[in-house]
Amino acid sequence: PASICGTWEMISNVNFEGYMMALGIGPYLRKIALRLKLKKVIEQHGDLYVIKTVSTFRNYTFSFKLNQEIEEFTQGLDNRHVKSLVTWEGNKLVCVQTGEKKNRGWTHWIEDDKLHLELYCEGELCRQVFKKK
Numbered sequence: 001p002a003s004i005c006g007t008w009e010m011i012s013n014v015n016f017e018g019y020m021m022a023l024g025i026g027p028y029l030r031k032i033a034l035r036l037k038l039k040k041v042i043e044q045h046g047d048l049y050v051i052k053t054v055s056t057f058r059n060y061t062f063s064f065k066l067n068q069e070i071e072e073f074t075q076g077l078d079n080r081h082v083k084s085l086v087t088w089e090g091n092k093l094v095c096v097q098t099g100e101k102k103n104r105g106w107t108h109w110i111e112d113d114k115l116h117l118e119l120y121c122e123g124e125l126c127r128q129v130f131k132k133k
Ligand code: RET
Pocket: 020, 025, 029, 033, 036, 038, 051, 053, 055, 057, 058, 059, 060, 062, 076, 077, 078, 106, 119
């Protein structure tokens, strides 16, 4: 599959508000977050992946190895501890985040040279699309 590595700039962001509400993020932080033009910086070193969500306001970095459940602390998002498991399912990089919130996770994939990201939590689905820088 096409590589997801590189620097990506957000071109669309649908229902980020609903996703953040499902996470229980307060109105003040939601308002700031909604205005951000996010970037994804994705690196792969062997079986170690690093996904950086970068903005002028706050950054979030998640590092993981495939097929190994790890503790993730969603610092600066909803500040929860979850157990995260990332696997390839066909051409999709799929993460399940097990914890207090039901049905939580995300999926990354490449389509038409764009990086697609679906974030979901408790019935809310946010769709983000990024173009390569
Ligand atoms: C920001 C700003 C502060 C409020 C919120 C944020 C959301 C970050 C998200 C990051 C997702 C990262 C993923 C990483 C994969 O490895 C931008 C930090 C709510 C949703 C999916």
